[in-house]
Amino acid sequence: MKSLNRPDLYCWSSFDSERNIDFNSVAWIRPDGNVLIDPLPLSEHDWNHLQSLGGAAWIVVTNSDHLRAAPAIAQLTGARIAGPAAEKDTFPIQCDRWLSDGEELIPGLKVLEMKGSKTPGELALLLEETTLITGDLVRAPQAGSLTLLPDAKLRNRAEVLISVRRLAQISGINAVLIGDGWSVFRNGSQLLKELAASL
Structure with missing residues (x-):
């Protein structure tokens, strides 16, 4: 696995x-149990690396289109799975916990619900107030800037605008770790403001 902007990511x-x-997955390494977000299949090298760091206690799936290898990794590691509460009735697997806006899965990992995206209640995660982790809605096909899913894939553009403007109002975000595309590791709040202003 590749090291990110913090030694525990x-x-x-x-x-x-x-x-x-690129499609991306994130691992937050912590003494009380590691958290994986939208995990893709792991190569043998990455699997061994994860095991050396303590495996996984939780897996967060931000939306049903990002289920990826979550069930297989959960079976191998014993990790519990958390998913978006708004998809509870239609989610492809049973989750151990359903997450709603404002909750913390564990201390330091806050849930933000992105309304209007292609699936109901898509999750973004704010890690210790400085690192935003996104699923599908906020993406970055070009390095150094943020954009959104195409309008044709959105359920409700007006709700999306409210969700993105809410992200832009959070001060102190340094990194934005993107599910689809290029992550940014500096000036995350400024890039989110630029995204909101462009809509």
Whole structure:
């Protein structure tokens, strides 16, 4: 796994040739149990690395389109799975916990609900007030800037605008770790403001 902006954060990726971008997964390494976010299948190297860091206690799936390898990794590690509460009735697997806006899965990991995206109640996660982790809605096919899913994939653009403007009002975000595309590791709040202003 690749080291990120903090010594307790790692990432692994898979290139999607159809969209010409990386799909990304994040691991937050912590003494009380590691958290994986939208985990893709792990190579043997990355699996061994994760095991050396303590495996996984929780897996967060930000939306049903990002289920990826969560069930398989949960079976191998014994991790519990958390998903978006708004998809509870239609989610493809049973989760151990359903997450709603404003909750903390564990101390320091706050849930933000992104309304209007292609799936109901898509989750973004704010890690210790400085690192935002996104699922599908906020993406970055070009390095150094943020954008959104195409309008054709949005359920409700007006609700999306409210959700993105809410993100832009959070001060102190340094990194934005993107599910699809290029993550940014500096000036995250400024880039979110620029995104909101462009809409």
